[in-house]
Amino acid sequence: MKQPAGRGRQILYLDFDGVLHHQDVWRHPRRGLYFGPGAQGHKLFENSPLLEQLLSPYPNAVIVLSTSWVRSLRYSRAAGKLPPALKARVVGATFHTHMNASSFDGLTRAQQVLNDVYRRAPSAWVAVDDALGWPTEAEPHFVPSDPTSGIADPTVECNLETKLLLNFGAPSGEQATTQ
Numbered sequence: 001m002k003q004p005a006g007r008g009r010q011i012l013y014l015d016f017d018g019v020l021h022h023q024d025v026w027r028h029p030r031r032g033l034y035f036g037p038g039a040q041g042h043k044l045f046e047n048s049p050l051l052e053q054l055l056s057p058y059p060n061a062v063i064v065l066s067t068s069w070v071r072s073l074r075y076s077r078a079a080g081k082l083p084p085a086l087k088a089r090v091v092g093a094t095f096h097t098h099m100n101a102s103s104f105d106g107l108t109r110a111q112q113v114l115n116d117v118y119r120r121a122p123s124a125w126v127a128v129d130d131a132l133g134w135p136t137e138a139e140p141h142f143v144p145s146d147p148t149s150g151i152a153d154p155t156v157e158c159n160l161e162t163k164l165l166l167n168f169g170a171p172s173g174e175q176a177t178t179q
Contacts, residue, residue, distance in 0.1 A: 004120045005091035006062045010168045011122040012055065013094070013113045015145070016067040018130025020047045023147040027072060047150045048083045054161055055089070057171025064120070065093040066113050066129065071101070110134040124167040128160055141167060
């Protein structure tokens with residue numbers, strides 16, 4: 001069996017809605033992607049520059065998509081919506097076409113990510129998502145996001161920066177300090 005991409009690497013599991021932009025995103029066959037009435041003034045992927053900045057000290061970290069966009073748009077189209085710097089880090093998704101879609105959809109986001117962690121066996125991982133219901137054992141790796149502001153919420157941004165440091169180690173070119 002083929003080894004999944006990203007095996008043994010530092011992985012960020014990335015949701016889109018409620019992380020990179022407001023969570024109220026809709027998809028229409030002709031209109032495409034758009035925000036619901038509660039998200040006026042927001043832009044798709046408005047928090048992408050911030051994520052690029054937060055990941056920049058970790059050049060070896062890769063991204064696995066844990067967004068529902070993969071199920072609706074397919075992997076390559078979902079990854080293609082990201083700006084180039086983030087897209088270049090994407091190595092896979094928690095859903096792939098060889099999976100039973102109904103079974104996958106019956107899992108919580110936490111179960112989807114944890115199944116992928118087991119399958120991909122990363123050296124370290126962090127998941128950022130606005131979904132609830134993550135088990136206690138995932139707490140050292142999980143960053144709960146704000147459904148409205150996503151990672152731009154100051155508390156979420158600080159939490160993500162901390163979890164990246166704790167899980168991925170000292171940023172490139174820096175020594176870890178202990179107290």
